[in-house]
Amino acid sequence: MTRDLPTPAQPLRIGTRGSPLALAQANETRALLARAWDLPFEAFEVVIIRTTGDKVIDRPLSQIGGKGLFTKEIEDALLDGGIDIAVHSMKDMPVAQPEGLVLDGYLEREDPRDAFVSLQHGAIPDLPAGTTVGTSSLRRRAQILARRPDLEVVEFRGNVQTRLKKLEDRVAEATFLAMAGLNRLGMIGEVPATAIGEDEMLPAIAQGAIGIERRGADARVAALLEPIHHEATAQRLACERAFLAALDGSCQTPIAGLAELSGGRLRFRGEILRPDGSEVLAEAGDCAIADGADLGRELGAALRRIAGPGFFTL
Numbered sequence: 268m269t270r271d272l273p274t275p276a277q278p279l280r281i282g283t284r285g286s287p288l289a290l291a292q293a294n295e296t297r298a299l300l301a302r303a304w305d306l307p308f309e310a311f312e313v314v315i316i317r318t319t320g321d322k323v324i325d326r327p328l329s330q331i332g333g334k335g336l337f338t339k340e341i342e343d344a345l346l347d348g349g350i351d352i353a354v355h356s357m358k359d360m361p362v363a364q365p366e367g368l369v370l371d372g373y374l375e376r377e378d379p380r381d382a383f384v385s386l387q388h389g390a391i392p393d394l395p396a397g398t399t400v401g402t403s404s405l406r407r408r409a410q411i412l413a414r415r416p417d418l419e420v421v422e423f424r425g426n427v428q429t430r431l432k433k434l435e436d437r438v439a440e441a442t443f444l445a446m447a448g449l450n451r452l453g454m455i456g457e458v459p460a461t462a463i464g465e466d467e468m469l470p471a472i473a474q475g476a477i478g479i480e481r482r483g484a485d486a487r488v489a490a491l492l493e494p495i496h497h498e499a500t501a502q503r504l505a506c507e508r509a510f511l512a513a514l515d516g517s518c519q520t521p522i523a524g525l526a527e528l529s530g531g532r533l534r535f536r537g538e539i540l541r542p543d544g545s546e547v548l549a550e551a552g553d554c555a556i557a558d559g560a561d562l563g564r565e566l567g568a569a570l571r572r573i574a575g576p577g578f579f580t581l
């Protein structure tokens with residue numbers, strides 16, 4: 268094995284998007300690998316890849332559609348050998364990967380909750396009727412409208428920094444961001460953010476988790492990733508992503524869900540919403556930790572039956 272370790276002359280190439288959050292995640296992976304293998308940072312190289320999603324800035328992503336808007340170019344680079352691993356926010360990843368690639372390495376999950384961010388207001392219940400709330404997430408839009416149909420939701424695209432700038436410019440009076448992103452960017456003390464309990468706003472599937480994708484046939488890379496893999500995160504995501512898969516979910520549909528481990532059991536709660544928030548359907552259950560994927564699949568299938576066709580259509 269030692270012979271196969273990366274070196275500064277032949278570094279392991281880590282592919283990532285170029286946003287500040289994506290770079291923070293790639294650098295976290297790089298630091299964990301360097302520490303796990305007692306290698307210099309230079310044995311790992313971060314390679315920035317521009318994706319279609321990064322180029323389209325003038326339309327809501329939900330209208331552009333298409334799978335893998337933020338991943339295609341990165342996965343192509345993996346497949347053609349331009350990079351050795353790709354680091355992703357798992358909540359942005361489709362449930363299936365292209366032939367030849369596997370996505371089964373996970374870093375320890377960060378806080379999965381959403382944050383309420385506002386320069387004027389302290390929490391959702393404090394918002395006066397008619398307040399504008401910015402989000403581009405179909406899930407967050409549906410969830411906030413389910414709770415507060417009297418609020419006005421406006422489209423709010425861009426990376427974390429861009430969205431905070433829009434708050435300053437009063438494009439909206441409040442927004443939602445993932446706690447994980449704020450923590451990973453080291454911004455938590457710097458922005459007026461409050462974590463929202465999962466009972467109040469159930470997070471996106473896999474929110475806060477980082478996944479590492481690789482070529483399935485690359486045994487050397489698989490071995491390199493082993494010491495930084497976090498199995499408890501993998502167990503939680505197996506349940507959450509099976510739920511998403513059973514619902515045929517993509518980032519085009521308002522779906523939320525969170526699996527947690529305690530006392531040797533896995534507990535999951537999932538929900539689907541009509542895009543206007545007029546209906547919320549939820550299921551919950553618990554199981555042995557190893558059976559999480561079955562539980563997620565069953566609860567997803569149950570919700571699918573209850574919802575019937577057309578539930579997600581406006």
Ligand SMILES: NCc1[nH]cc(CCC(=O)O)c1CC(=O)O
Nearest residue numbers: 356358444445447448474475476
């Ligand atoms: N869709 C963008 C995206 N993808 C992952 C995160 C946050 C970090 C995470 O969930 O791991 C964000 C930004 C946000 O929702 O605030």
